[in-house]
Amino acid sequence: MNKRFLTLAFLAAFTPLTACSAGASSEAKPAQPTAAAVKKAFAERFPNRPVKSVAATPLPGIYEVVLPNRQIMYTDAKVDYLFLDANLIDVKKRESLTEARMASLSRVDWSTLPLADAVKEVRGNGKRKLAVFSDPDCPFCKKLERETIARLDNVTVYTFLYPLAQLHPDAERKSRQIWCSADRTAAWTGLMRDGKALSGPDNCATPLDKLQKLGDSLGINGTPALAFESGRLVSGAQPLEQVEAWLDEKAAK
Incomplete structure (x- = not known):
């Protein structure tokens, strides 16, 4: 049972208790500490x-704390307790306010993506845009390619080669081979969708180090990871219908 289902089940079970509740007290409440004061207390702890x-x-006395790795936790004003x-x-x-906040923290500024460092595939008129961080030895990346990306139309797909060496020791070599190919798109799609073996050199200059730093800055620690023009960043081999919907989203203003 997934976490989201449990959350909805919890809410359903307690819905009757939210229909009738006592009104808020009219007594004056003490001023709450500022976020800066809580941040200082956290730094001291x-x-x-x-x-x-x-x-x-929105919960009085409880504060959201965001760490640089996009981890969210909650604390009281004195940082005596952590959630x-x-x-x-x-x-x-x-x-879920936490899920909404995580989505906000994970948003990608499409204009900053180094699209020249991607394997580019244009399908149909190429009007819609999708960037994918992908590992050539990742089974979920192959699933995404075969079941979703290969069935998209009117989209330009930018694939950032993102080998996870700790999981797939040969993925970096394959990524170099793909980048060094005369036709990178054909090499990539042939491997990922048709199972064609790679051939050719792997000793040309590549953007792999640059892309690893980019992925780290975006908090990407797994593949595939999909970035949309709207700024949405999601992970996993997402189904076709969901990707289609996200491709048609407008960027947040």
């Missing part, structure tokens, strides 16, 4: 854990 941001949540791997839910809206 954990001097070796840099903090990217601190913000108040790790928590999911803050807006019960009335039936929404």
Whole structure:
């Protein structure tokens, strides 16, 4: 049972309890500490854990703490207690505030992507745009290629070669071979969709180191990872219908 299902089940079970509740007290409430004060308290408690941001949540006395690796945790004003791997839910809206915040933190500025360093494939009129961080030895990347990308139309796909050497020791060599090919797109699609073996040199200059740094900066630690013009960044071999919907999303203003 996945985490999202459990969250919805929890909300459904407690819905009757949200229909009738006592009104809020009219008594004056003490001023809440500022986010800056909470950030200072966190730094004093954990001097070796840099903090990217601190913000108040809708829950009085509870603050969101974001670390540089996009990890979200919650704490009280004095940082006496921490909520790790928590999911803050807006019960009335039936929404996860944590999931929404994670999506916001993970957004990609499409204009900053080094598209010249990608394997480019144009399908149909190529109007829609998709960038994929992919490993040539990743079975889920091959699934994405065969079941989703190969069936897309009117899209330009930019594939950033992103070998995960710790999982697939030969993936870096294959990535170099693909980049060194006279026809990179044919080499990539032949391998990933048709199972064709690679041939040719692997000793040309490649952008692999640059792409690893890019992936690290975006918090990508697995493949495939898909970036859309809207700024959405998702991981996994997503189904065709979902990718189609995301391709048609507009960028957030």
